[in-house]
Amino acid sequence: MKKLHLLLFSLIIFSACAQNTIYYWGEYPNTLCQYRKDADEKSLNNHIDQLEKIITTSNRRHIRVAPGLQAELGYYYVQLGRVDEAIKLFNVEMEVYPESSVLMTKMIGKVGGTKE
């Protein structure tokens, strides 16, 4: 019950100072925080679902996916052994944000090297 109050209260605060946003974030801060808190498979899958939804929604709305989110999803894919999908995402991050290319190239080299 108290949690609900807290939630309502924070909603009031946030709506009072709504910002113009460049990106679509969905529930990103919440699912990430939950993953930090629980650090289990369920919370990770939930966070991955959320990232996938954010990317789909952003693409549908023709807006740029927020910095780092595609790279972050790729990083989780690596942990799950989905290397090809991960590399694809690292490449997309690099295309959209060329300033990420140093790190993305490193990531691709790293997972590409461990593939076989």
Place this chain on the structure above:
Amino acid sequence: MKFHLVLITTFAAILINSSCTTLATKGSAFPLMYEKNPLSILIAPPINLSTAANAKEYYSTTITEPLSEYGYYVLPYELTAEILKAEGAYDSELFHNLPLSSFREYFNADAVLFTTIDKWDMSYLVLASFMTVGISCELKSTDTGDIMWSYSGTLKVDLTDRSQKGLLAQAIATAINSAVADYVPYARKANFMVLSTMPVGKYHLMHGKDQTTQIQSTAR
């Protein structure tokens, strides 16, 4: 003209007396931001000076969003923090005062954002409860190590539920139920507040045009 001068002086005096802050513009307060024009920012693992043990892990989830919305490319924290951990550099206290050129070489970061959690707690009075989140931030150039932008802010939230009877019971319930993670929405809010004083980056419409935006500069 004279009248204006008097007005301005009075206004300034009130501000200084009341909160030790003065008005400044983004351009005059942070000229290096316009000179160096950083784009990619690496968020260093937060430095936790509060009494809340997990604040570092939780607080770090709340910086990417506001910093991106203010127009910067934020290197993916989950990745960079993992790499720093593997390199034995997860405690930012260790490299806070060292040259940051390796961050440029390894991550292509133009700047490193250092954040310190000064306060992350709840105060319980008999009839009220307050949640306080206090943070201070510094953006350092990886080229020169110069501090290009810095700011600090405290957000105090009144959680007293005045609509209900049994206030004391409510306060106790709050004390029992509030976990470290409950602070996260407020930390996020505090970040939006603090980071709004930063000149905006390349991906923001106002990039390079906000020199005259007024901010309250914290007294040093």
